[in-house]
Amino acid sequence: MKAALMQLADSLGFALCRIAPAGRPPHAAEFRRWLDEGCAGEMEWMARNADRRTDPDAVLPGVKSIVVLALNYWQGAEPNPAQGRVARYAWNLDYHDFIVPKLQQIEAFLEAHGGTQRGYADTGPVLERDFAALAGIGWQGKSTLLVSPKLGKWFFLAEVLTTLELEPDEPLPDRCGTCTRCIAACPTHAITAPHRLDARLCLAYQTIENKGPIPEELRPLLGGRVYGCDECAAACPWNRFAQVSHEAAFMARDAVKMSLREWLALDEEQFRTLFRGSPIKRIKRRGFLRNVCVALGNTGTAADLPALEIAANDPxxxxxxxACWALQQIRHRA
Ligand code: SF4
Ligand code: SF4
Incomplete structure (x- = not known):
C-alpha cells in the first residue's frame, strides 16, 4: 500500500512523498517560546491555534501517520532581474489552489484503505517543517527553511494526516555543517541565530503579512522587493541540486515582469485581473502598491517622480x- 501511495504521489507530480509518525512535533516547546517572545508579529492566528499546532491528535483524533509531500517549483533563471522582485513561489498560480486537488486524490486513496484524513498545504494548524524533517524530506536549515538534498530550497510542502498506521521513513542528518550563508545573506538580520527567525524583521512578513505601514527603518532594506524575499533560500549551496520544474503553473506570468511604474499605475480592477489566481492577490492593491512605492523609493530615479506624485494623492x-516616503528618498538622492 505504501508503494502504491508513493506511485500515486509521483503521478500527481510530487517530487517527494515520505511518512512521519504523528507524535508531538519536536519543536513544540520552541514554537511556544517563539510565540511568547512576540516573534510572530501580527500573525495572531498562529497563537490562536497553538494547542492544535503542537498536537496533531487535536487536529485529527486518532491520527497515526503524516504523509508529507514536496512539490518542486524551481523555475531556473529569473525572467527580468532588473524589475521589482517577486518571490519565486508567487510568480504564477497560488500553490494552495494548485495542490489541494492533488491532496484530495491522496486522501481518497487513503480513505479507500480505511483511513480518515485531513490534508493541508501550508494552511493547517500543523508544524509542517517538523514533520517534513521527521519524514526525511530534508532537514531544517539554519534559516529555518527545510533543505532537501534533492530539491534544495525550492519546494512547497503539503501533508495529509491519516488514522492509518503507515511505516515511517527515516529522518535525514543535518548537513548544514559550518555553513552560515543564509544568515549572512539576510538583509535585515531576521535570522537572529541558527534556526531562529524573528518574523517581524523578515521582509517576507513585512511585504505580505503586515497589513499596515512598513516600519521606516526597514524600508531601505527592502531594495526592489515587492512581494516576499528569497535571499536566504537563494544563498543555500544545496540549491545546486535543484532541477527545473516541468510545471507550467509555476512559470512567471507576464504580470510579474512589469516595471515598478506600470504596477504603480494599476487601478483596483486592473490589479484584480492581472493577479487573478496568484498569491499576490492576497495583499490586495493597497498592500502591493505600498510595496511598489517602497521599491521605487529605493531604486527609482527622477523619471519616477511624476508617477509617485500621482500615487501620493491616492485615496x-x-x-x-x-509614495510620499519614496518621493523624499528619490529627491534626497537627486
Ligand atoms: S526571507 Fe529575506 S528577510 Fe526573511 S529571513 Fe530570509 S533573507 Fe531574511
Ligand atoms: S545556507 Fe548553509 S546554513 Fe543555511 S540552510 Fe543552507 S546549508 Fe544550511
Whole structure:
C-alpha cells in the first residue's frame, strides 16, 4: 500500500512523498517560546491555534501517520532581474489552489484503505517543517527553511494526516555543517541565530503579512522587493541540486515582469485581473502598491517622480504615505 501511495504521489507530480509518525512535533516547546517572545508579529492566528499546532491528535483524533509531500517549483533563471522582485513561489498560480486537488486524490486513496484524513498545504494548524524533517524530506536549515538534498530550497510542502498506521521513513542528518550563508545573506538580520527567525524583521512578513505601514527603518532594506524575499533560500549551496520544474503553473506570468511604474499605475480592477489566481492577490492593491512605492523609493530615479506624485494623492492612505516616503528618498538622492 505504501508503494502504491508513493506511485500515486509521483503521478500527481510530487517530487517527494515520505511518512512521519504523528507524535508531538519536536519543536513544540520552541514554537511556544517563539510565540511568547512576540516573534510572530501580527500573525495572531498562529497563537490562536497553538494547542492544535503542537498536537496533531487535536487536529485529527486518532491520527497515526503524516504523509508529507514536496512539490518542486524551481523555475531556473529569473525572467527580468532588473524589475521589482517577486518571490519565486508567487510568480504564477497560488500553490494552495494548485495542490489541494492533488491532496484530495491522496486522501481518497487513503480513505479507500480505511483511513480518515485531513490534508493541508501550508494552511493547517500543523508544524509542517517538523514533520517534513521527521519524514526525511530534508532537514531544517539554519534559516529555518527545510533543505532537501534533492530539491534544495525550492519546494512547497503539503501533508495529509491519516488514522492509518503507515511505516515511517527515516529522518535525514543535518548537513548544514559550518555553513552560515543564509544568515549572512539576510538583509535585515531576521535570522537572529541558527534556526531562529524573528518574523517581524523578515521582509517576507513585512511585504505580505503586515497589513499596515512598513516600519521606516526597514524600508531601505527592502531594495526592489515587492512581494516576499528569497535571499536566504537563494544563498543555500544545496540549491545546486535543484532541477527545473516541468510545471507550467509555476512559470512567471507576464504580470510579474512589469516595471515598478506600470504596477504603480494599476487601478483596483486592473490589479484584480492581472493577479487573478496568484498569491499576490492576497495583499490586495493597497498592500502591493505600498510595496511598489517602497521599491521605487529605493531604486527609482527622477523619471519616477511624476508617477509617485500621482500615487501620493491616492485615496488609499497607506499607498499615499509610502509614495510620499519614496518621493523624499528619490529627491534626497537627486
Ligand atoms: S526571507 Fe529575506 S528577510 Fe526573511 S529571513 Fe530570509 S533573507 Fe531574511
Ligand atoms: S545556507 Fe548553509 S546554513 Fe543555511 S540552510 Fe543552507 S546549508 Fe544550511
Amino acid at each position: 488609499e492612505p497607506l499607498i499615499a504615505e509610502h
